[in-house]
Amino acid sequence: xxxxxxxxxxxxxxxxxxxxxxxxxxxxxxxxxxxxxxxxxxxxxxxxxxxxxxxxxxxxxxxxxxxxxxxxxxxxxxxxxxxxxxxxxxxxxxxxxxxxxxxxxxxxxxxxxxxxxxxxxxxxxxxxxxxxxxxxxxxxxxxxxxxxxxxxxxxxxxxxxxxxxxxxxxxxxxxxxxxxxxxxxxxxxxxxxxxxxxxxxxxxxxxxxxxxxxxxxxxxxxxxxxxxxxxxxxxxxxxxxxxxxxxxxxxxxxxxxxxxxxxxxxxxxxxxxxxxxxxxxxxxxxxxxxxxxxxxxxxxxxxxxxxxxxxxxxxxxxxxxxxxxxxxxxxxxxxxxxxxxxxxxxxxxxxxxxxxxxxx
Ligand code: DAH
Numbered sequence: 493x494x495x496x497x498x499x500x501x502x503x504x505x506x507x508x509x510x511x512x513x514x515x516x517x518x519x520x521x522x523x524x525x526x527x528x529x530x531x532x533x534x535x536x537x538x539x540x541x542x543x544x545x546x547x548x549x550x551x552x553x554x555x556x557x558x559x560x561x562x563x564x565x566x567x568x569x570x571x572x573x574x575x576x577x578x579x580x581x582x583x584x585x586x587x588x589x590x591x592x593x594x595x596x597x598x599x600x601x602x603x604x605x606x607x608x609x610x611x612x613x614x615x616x617x618x619x620x621x622x623x624x625x626x627x628x629x630x631x632x633x634x635x636x637x638x639x640x641x642x643x644x645x646x647x648x649x650x651x652x653x654x655x656x657x658x659x660x661x662x663x664x665x666x667x668x669x670x671x672x673x674x675x676x677x678x679x680x681x682x683x684x685x686x687x688x689x690x691x692x693x694x695x696x697x698x699x700x701x702x703x704x705x706x707x708x709x710x711x712x713x714x715x716x717x718x719x720x721x722x723x724x725x726x727x728x729x730x731x732x733x734x735x736x737x738x739x740x741x742x743x744x745x746x747x748x749x750x751x752x753x754x755x756x757x758x759x760x761x762x763x764x765x766x767x768x769x770x771x772x773x774x775x776x777x778x779x780x781x782x783x784x785x786x787x788x789x790x791x792x793x794x795x796x797x798x799x800x801x802x803x804x805x806x807x808x809x810x811x812x813x814x815x816x817x818x819x820x821x822x823x824x825x826x827x828x829x830x831x832x833x834x835x836x837x838x839x840x841x842x843x844x845x846x847x848x849x850x851x852x
Contacts, residue, residue, distance in 0.1 A: 494533055496551055503530070503559060513570040520563045530556050597837020600813040601706055601825060605689045607844045608708055608809070611732045612687045614846050615725065617710070620686040622672035624693070625652065628661045630671035634792035635750040643749050648695040650703075665693035669709035670750060673785070673804060676711065677793035682800045683714035689809060700822050706809035711785070713795065713802035719753070719784060722803035726782065730759055734816060735850060736771035751783025751804060768815060777815065780807040 503523050510516045523530045534552060537545050609619055622630075637643050647667040654662050672688035689708035697703060712721070723743065730739040740760035748754040757780050762773020770777075782805035787797035810822055817836065819825070824832050844850045 494536075494548060494552075496548060496555065499529065499533065500555055507559075507562060507566065510566070513567055513574070516563055516567050516570065520560075524556065524560055524563070530559070595840070597833055598840060598842075599825075599833065600817055600819065600836050600838070601809055603838045603844065604809055604813040604816065605706070605708070607733060607850045608687065608689065608729075608812075610844050610846055610850065611729055612710070614732075615685075615728065617685045617687050617712075620672055620676045620688045621690060622666070622669070622675045622688060624666055624691055625663055626666040626671050628664050630674055631664050631666050631668075634674040634789065635670050636786050636788040636792075637749045641749060650693050650695060667694050668692050668806060669707045670804070670806060672709055673711045673750075673789065674793045677713065677790070677795050682795050682802075685712045685714075686710070697823070699820075700811075700814075702810075702822055702826055704826065705822070707806055708809055710782075710805045711802065712804075713785065713790070713800050715800060717802040719803065722782060722784070722805070725803075726757060726780070726805065730770075730779070732846065732850070733812065734759075734770040738771050740771065742776055746781065746783075748781055748783055750786050750789045751781075752786045754781065754783035756781050757805075768818065770815075779812070779815075780805055782806070 503519070506519050506522075507516070510519055520528075522528055525531065530552070534556065537549055537552070540548070613619075631649075632641070632644055633639070649667050650665040652663040652665070654660065669688045669690050669692060672686075672690070676684060676686055676688070687708050687710050689706065691704055692707050693704050694701070695703060710725075712725070723741070727739060727741055730741060731737065742758040742760070743755040744758060746754045746756040756778055758776035759770060759779050760773065761771070761775050761777045762769045763775055764773065768777075782803060785802055785804050787801075790797040790800065810825055813819060813825075814822060819836055
């Protein structure tokens with residue numbers, strides 16, 4: 493005969509002494525699983541005499557239910573305790589240093605471009621852009637460089653392919669930012685004050701030349717603009733850009749088809765100890781080309797040279813970056829070598845502005 497009392501106390505004391513979630517699960521299988529003792533006892537009740545069944549049945553069922561509840565409760569308690577232990581062990585220490593993370597840097601070309609833009613924005617210039625793939629009219633003709641003009645040969649131009657039988661003049665990768673002068677005046681008219689930074693292309697490759705490099709163009713057209721305005725503007729730029737109070741500029745007569753008169757500008761510097769210092773010493777460093785915009789250029793852009801005139805200038809951005817930040821080889825600019833970028837790159841948080849100093 494089934495001894496319910498013995499069954500109950502056996503399992504209750506086993507539950508009492510079970511010290512892990514696993515032990516409780518084993519006990520559950522032993523008592524309540526398919527072949528568990530309580531399950532079997534319940535199944536065997538079918539064969540019992542009616543009166544016995546009525547006597548034992550409810551009690552056994554009651555015990556099965558309360559024992560199952562108790563097991564669930566104890567299991568949950570163990571799971572909670574295990575979770576608490578884990579949480580304690582894994583506590584977050586906010587005072588610990590963060591894990592080092594890789595982040596990128598601002599490329600010297602981008603940095604210097606932003607510096608230039610900041611300086612000229614302060615002088616009332618806005619930024620203009622033009623396409624890198626140009627017609628040869630914008631790149632040459634409109635800038636007073638006729639097809640037979642010798643200056644065209646000096647540009648080592650990349651010409652785009654034309655299909656056989658297509659006799660239109662080929663497009664070119666622009667060899668300078670000067671065509672933006674024409675595009676801007678055509679579209680927006682005069683007066684205007686713009687700078688146009690961007691990529692330019694020439695078939696050339698050595699320590700100071702790469703087939704793609706960066707220039708920016710400056711253009712200021714109005715009534716009564718003079719060479720003196722040009723000189724002041726460039727002086728102001730060099731003073732702000734190289735961050736020296738006294739810049740000495742030397743204007744050398746030169747020739748560009750798109751300006752008349754034309755000049756190349758050198759800046760006083762010293763190379764003492766192999767280190768470039770701007771504003772002192774007895775050396776001169778060529779930094780840009782400039783001049784008064786040629787009447788033919790104004791006419792090409794639909795501007796009347798009788799009423800309006802002004803100046804233009806062009807500089808190499810990469811070259812300015814090399815000079816200002818002491819970077820010896822231009823080719824490395826475009827190698828994407830992560831070590832070079834880390835060394836010469838600028839912090840993302842360090843954006844140039846005139847009030848805060850251009851570069852820290
Ligand atoms: N476009 C010239 C070059 O690439 C640079 C230049 C010289 C631009 C004189 C000008 C300028 O606007 O007036 O070599």
